[in-house]
Amino acid sequence: MVAHSLFDKQVLKALSDHFNLGLSFEYIDSSSLAKEQLPNLKDCKLKTLVKHFGLPAFKHHDATEDAIACAKIFLKLLENGKEKIAAPSNDKVNEFKGLIMGILADDEVNYKETYELLYWLEDHNEMARQHQNIYLKTKEVLEDNHLDKIEAMEMKALLYGFLESL
Template sequence: MIDFCAIDFETATNDRHSACELGICIVENGEIVETKNWLIKPPSYPYFNPYNVAVHGIEPSEVADAPTFADIWYEVEELMYGNLMLAHNAGFDAGVLRSCLDYYGLFKPKLNYLCSISIAKKSWKMLPKYGLSSLAEFHNIKFKHHRAGADAEVCAKIALLGFEKLIVTRNDEVKEVFKKNLKVL
């Protein structure tokens, strides 16, 4: 069966290491088993770019007592350990993860990741748009967009629907079908 984790970051500024929220959705044996969400105090605190706040709605006051990325990383790493990582627009989320690890001087795990947009494009070739909200609407999935836990969970649901449509049932099949799209952190 398929095991992976879907992640999503929200950022406080244009700096990739400015994560202010992280969501992770764990999939084991093709089923969602857990979704976790952390508010994060970014290095720029208390400054948040007004544009970013307009997108996700997270205010500096909400992260005043939140842990830093370094404080939560070991718990997050344990959830991700050995898993394929998925994200919608994975280049952004992988970049935020990489930048946060670099900023805090943390070891970068060797992690394969895949963009759920690639899964969607291969699964539903006729769609006009492949944004997370468009795909959720297409599949009648309701969620609060631009909140990390909700976005990670919708990413996981869309990936599972895509894998089902493509008759991809195991991680080795994911690696075979998406070998050109798989990246390493």
Template sequence: MLVAHNASFDVGFLKVWSQIYGLKFAYTYIDTLPISRFLFKDLKKHKLDTIAKHLNLPAFSHHRASDDSKVLCEIFKIMQERLKAEHKIENISKINEAIAGDFNYKTARPAHQIILVKNYEGLKNLYRLISISHLEHYYKRPRILKSLLLQHQDGLILGTACDAGELHTAVREGRPFDELIKIADFYDFLEIQPVANAAHLVRSGQVENEDKLRQINKTIVSLGQKIKKPVVATGDVHFLNPEDEVYRRIIMSGQGYADAEEQAPLYLRTTEDMLQEFSYLGQEKAFEVVVKNTNLVADMCEEIRPVPQGNFPPSMDRAPEDLEEMSRQRAQEIYGSPLPDIVRERLDKELSSVIGHG
């Protein structure tokens, strides 16, 4: 049994290096981060040193492995006592049940996904989800809750997205195959992307090397075969041409990203580029994910105009009359009555344009 704070981060490294040294990683682990959010709701931050200070534990050298381990042990002992005393929780499964029932979208780890519109019902649902995410669930960025997505899923097509997506992350973390199937089954199509897109995972040590990234893609392909869902090779395109990365670099630098200079090649690749990229899957499978399944998903979508042609002014009783009356009254207050010809002519022109076009 392992106990860690923000366990997914540490466990990810442990799994990678266990694999490098040929060791089996089959440990159950407890993450004290969600437990802290569950028990200490008054805390704005849940860093290890913040929790220790909140619990009046002695000062320690934060980010030194031995000191962090010792203080985490003391924190976990207090957590166990409070879980038992305040919530009657005495085993791991009960911890999970309690935390799951105490969901807070602000502290949940968000995941990327791709949402495509199949028809006009889907377009309406997408607009609804976007509006709710901005108005009701905005925290640092707009968030679409999975529960709401399930309510408004009609007419939408869901893809697993990039290495920040739920499925890629789960494969990378070494989740059991049955769990991966459950995650993948939520989506309409699974995505694999060029290894260079996720090179930052290798640089940060979260993934051993590029071969491991290819293995992750192969696992996703096997998941698609298992649950009979199309696997599509996508590019996570953020700009058109390779040289256009400079604009994204500028934006990311302004947002404070430390690796802004290490831009992934997120340009629009040609079909030949993509076939070459995924040649390690074999010629037939590469053609399937690059060409066949891409067209399959595209054919699911009707031709849709995000904004219909025409003008759609709001309908309000006496709006044209009231606007003209208030405008002329205000103009007379400023310029006198009768209005000078130059003012009257300009006012007639502006009112005609506004009223005539809504």
């Protein structure tokens, strides 16, 4: 599966688990891939990448149109070939890194992304233990079900610090 955010994977996994479907799939995050291949781009949002690659305009936040735009962007990234795209890895560190890169792609951290991070960490206990500072801070800022500007800035600094340490 190719999607433009790890959020999509988390939703599908949660639904699969809830309905006992047993879905299993390989996953590529086109947002993280674009960020790696196009580091000088201001951000790696779908709209920005569509414009960058000269693709036709699309209706943003429409599931079908977003999926088609994501597929076209992924094909352009494959054509671009600045670096070889490896087969998806089950390596949780790379998945965690991809999630964080996706969150930071627009240089902002919001409530939904922070909740997504907490959900992922709770689903991957070994990573939560290994990166306890991120896990505990994420739980702390979401305790009141609100992410204020100061908490968002703290999360942003923490996540950038994690990426810099790699």
